Amino acid sequence: MDKLNLRPEEGESTPRAVAVLATDPAGDAFIPPHAHRRGQLIHAISGVMMVSAEPGSWVVPTGRGVWVPPGMTHQIRMAGEVKMRTVFVEPGTRADLGADCRVIHVGALLRELIVAAVSLPLDYPPGGRDERVMELILDEIEAAPALSLHVPMPRHARLAALCEALIRDPSQPATLDGWAERLHMNARTLARLFERETGMTFGAWCRQARLLLSLPRLAAGASILEVALAHGYESPSAFTAMFRRTLGVPPSQYLQQKKER
Structure with a gap:
């Protein structure tokens, strides 16, 4: 299934608790302040983003991601060409994902899982390989420590x-x-x-x-x-x-x- 540039709302209303969407915005794009019902990991597989929320603002290059908890208003500015991948997570799915923003390292395994999940259907069948991929994504986000090497804006x-x-x-x-x-x-x-x-x-x-x-x-x-x-x-x-x-x-x-x- 091609999920490139679907509207964010489509990642929030899926029948499954986890969805991954791909967005390739135009260069230097700006996403104005907004909030999502679901929590999300915002990650760029290439390029640099500047993500701002009430607790702070961060530079997020390739290899980093920002966890934004459910309901938190945030905005995103792209520095040049960015390929953004977003993991949407239903509230209450994993308590250890946390209620605070944090910057994490997106290692090779998590990156490839996110890339693979983009091609999965939004209504993937429960109990199979697709669901296990999504569960492993959550495991990797939970296990990733918050990074001290980040740049506040x-x-x-x-x-x-x-x-x-x-x-x-x-x-x-x-x-x-x-x-x-x-x-x-x-x-x-x-x-x-x-x-x-x-x-x-x-x-x-x-x-x-x-x-x-x-x-x-x-x-x-x-x-x-x-x-x-x-x-x-x-x-x-x-x-x-x-x-x-x-x-x-x-x-x-x-x-x-x-x-x-």
Whole structure:
């Protein structure tokens, strides 16, 4: 069954407790604030999303997903071309899915299960292989720990626009003085605003955003030189030093650990 670009309502009114829909929106699309009766895992199999809800806002690149509990208002902005896959879960199906938003790592198994589930009928027969695929998806979501390596987005509109521009092109220079000038405020005021809005300093946010955005490209086989230059670093050694400071290991060792898990 082709479930590409079905309306979200069709994922909320299925006869089964779990449904997976595929959405390939136009570049830089924006889904305005809305809420769903069912809980949902929002995941991009390619591209980068910015998901905002009452508890916070997060950058969600390939390899990450955000669990949004039932009834929570949220909005989604796409950075470029995105292929979004959404798991809808009937309230009360699994208590351990939680009533709070959280960002999780979408590993290879969960990703392939979600991709496979897109082709399953919305009224798949109970007790068979299709239902077991859906149950395993829920098992994997439950087992995935909340990630500390995530990037909160500010709610301040003009500041958020600058953050979104950096996410779309992490190679561009970003300085506190430069952003303050563009926002027509002094650097100290911007520094306080940034920390109040995100809980992070300006420098820490930029480093973490670039690091998070680099992970999918590293995992896809891009060289450290290519990734370093694409994410605003003058050399591979500068990128590797930042990577080691943040994650405790160099990029090559981090990727090897991921493969062994």
